Every structure is written in C-alpha cells, then in structure tokens.
Amino acid sequence: MARREVDDSYTNGSVVEVVSIEEGSKMDKEDDHQNPQAPDGGDVVVCGMPMSFTFLQMLLAEFLATFFLMFAGLGAITVEEKKGAVTFPGVAVAWGAAVMAMVYAVGHVSGAHLNPAVTLGFAVAGRFPWRRAPAYALAQTAAATAASVVLRLMFGGRHAPVPATLPGGAHAQSLVIEFVITFYLMFVIMAVATDDQAVGHMAGVAVGGTIMLNVLFAGPVSGASMNPARSIGPALVGSKYTALWVYILGPFAGAAAGAWAYSLIRLTGDRTD
Numbered sequence: 001m002a003r004r005e006v007d008d009s010y011t012n013g014s015v016v017e018v019v020s021i022e023e024g025s026k027m028d029k030e031d032d033h034q035n036p037q038a039p040d041g042g043d044v045v046v047c048g049m050p051m052s053f054t055f056l057q058m059l060l061a062e063f064l065a066t067f068f069l070m071f072a073g074l075g076a077i078t079v080e081e082k083k084g085a086v087t088f089p090g091v092a093v094a095w096g097a098a099v100m101a102m103v104y105a106v107g108h109v110s111g112a113h114l115n116p117a118v119t120l121g122f123a124v125a126g127r128f129p130w131r132r133a134p135a136y137a138l139a140q141t142a143a144a145t146a147a148s149v150v151l152r153l154m155f156g157g158r159h160a161p162v163p164a165t166l167p168g169g170a171h172a173q174s175l176v177i178e179f180v181i182t183f184y185l186m187f188v189i190m191a192v193a194t195d196d197q198a199v200g201h202m203a204g205v206a207v208g209g210t211i212m213l214n215v216l217f218a219g220p221v222s223g224a225s226m227n228p229a230r231s232i233g234p235a236l237v238g239s240k241y242t243a244l245w246v247y248i249l250g251p252f253a254g255a256a257a258g259a260w261a262y263s264l265i266r267l268t269g270d271r272t273d
Contacts, residue, residue, distance in 0.1 A: 061110035063139045065102040070147035072098035077163040096212030103204035115227040117251035121186040121259035144233025162238035165223035165231045165247050174222035178250025181214040182226045186258030
C-alpha cells in the first residue's frame with residue numbers, strides 16, 4: 001500500500017497513524033522491544049488490558065491536543081455569547097487556528113486526529129488499525145468533556161450554559177450539512193495526510209483552513225460540529241441531548257464516505273496523459 005514517507009511535518013498520521021492494518025500489527029509487536037522506558041519489555045497494564053508505552057503516549061497526545069482544541073473553540077463561543085467580543089468570524093478563526101496549532105504540535109506523535117470521525121475515516125481507508133480506534137475515540141471524547149467542565153467552572157459554575165451544537169432548522173437539514181462538511185473535511189485530510197503526491201508540510205494550513213471555511217458557512221445552520229466529541233462533551237456536561245444523534249451520525253457517515261471517495265481517485269502510479 002502506498003504511503004507517505006515519514007517526515008517531521010504533520011500529515012495527520014504519516015508518522016504513526018497513516019498505516020495499513022498490517023503495519024499497525026507490526027507496530028504493536030515492535031513497541032515491546034523499541035521502548036526501554038516501559039516496564040516489563042514495553043507493556044503497561046491499563047484497566048486490566050496490556051498496552052504498549054508508545055500507544056499510551058499517542059493517547060495522551062490525542063487527549064491533550066483535543067482538550068486544547070475544545071478549550072479554544074468552545075471558549076471562543078462562550079466569550080462571544082457573554083461579551084460579544086469575538087464575533088462569529090472570530091469564532092471560525094479560533095477553531096481553524098486551534099486545529100492548525102495542534103496539527104503541528106502533535107501530528108508527529110499521534111497523528112492529531114482530534115476527532116473520532118477522522119479516526120473512523122482513516123480506519124475505513126485502511127490507514128489506521130481498527131482495534132486502536134475505540135481508544136482514540138474515548139480519549140478524544142474525554143478531552144472534550146474535560147474542556148467543557150473547565151469552561152463551565154470558569155464562566156459561572158455548574159449552572160453556566162455550555163456551548164452545545166443545536167440545529168438551526170430542521171434536523172434533516174443539519175444532518176445533511178454535517179455529512180457534507182465532514183465529507184469535505186475528511187477528503188482534504190486524506191489528500192494531505194496520506195497521498196505522497198500532495199504537499200504534506202502544508203497539511204496544518206489546509207486542514208485548519210477547511211475547518212474555518214466550514215464553520216463560516218455551516219455554523220448558522222447546524223453549528224458546524226464535524227466532530228462527535230465536540231458535540232458529546234458539552235452535551236454530557238450540560239445534560240442537553242437534543243438532536244445529539246445528528247452530530248454523531250452525520251460526521252461519522254461523512255468521514256467514512258470522504259475517506260472512501262478519496263481512495264477512489266488516489267493516483268497509485270505515475271500520472272499518464
């Protein structure tokens with residue numbers, strides 16, 4: 001399977017995440033011998049399950065990066081709602097800039113998925129091991145929930161509202177919008193993250209710009225979630241589950257379709273006229 005060579009730039013998974021299922025299996029076996037920091041030959045036990053120390057580092061990177069993303073994005077929404085000082089375009093810029101920053105910060109460690117739907121998309125495309133996807137999704141969702149708790153405590157305590165994603169119109173309309181913008185996002189990510197004919201070092205700019213654009217035009221319609229963790233975290237903290245299914249089904253389906261669609265057009269050899 002063609003894959004981008006490892007480099008120091010973010011490729012949303014080129015270092016460790018953009019791997020075939022077979023390569024992922026090799027990684028698990030090699031971790032035991034390549035990481036002397038981990039006890040007992042490389043495995044640590046978490047909740048009764050052995051995990052390689054390297055994979056735990058990846059999970060921690062996903063948790064921290066997703067926390068910072070949600071803290072910045074949800075924080076911008078909260079400040080705008082309370083002070084009116086950020087403006088709607090400012091909220092879009094906050095989301096895009098935060099994604100861009102985290103892409104370059106931890107892309108070489110965990111792939112900076114930051115989003116369970118993106119993790120699913122990579123798995124569907126054979127670029128991320130399925131067995132690792134649930135742990136990634138759990139870390140991302142836990143981070144979004146933690147960020148929501150911190151913001152609530154900062155801006156008024158346990159009775160303060162949490163920025164939830166809610167449809168601006170019909171649920172079906174928001175479902176379609178979430179599908180389309182997540183499809184578009186995953187399509188771009190697959191291009192810059194997995195295709196060796198794309199410009200990998202610009203991945204952060206491309207992905208951050210896509211997030212920004214999607215928030216600008218889809219925010220008033222659906223809230224432009226694109227990320228089940230972004231919707232689930234505030235919903236859990238605020239106990240508001242209205243139309244939550246829209247923000248789970250839409251992004252997951254859109255990411256899977258986007259990854260599959262890019263796989264169809266990927267050039268696997270030299271381009272010919």
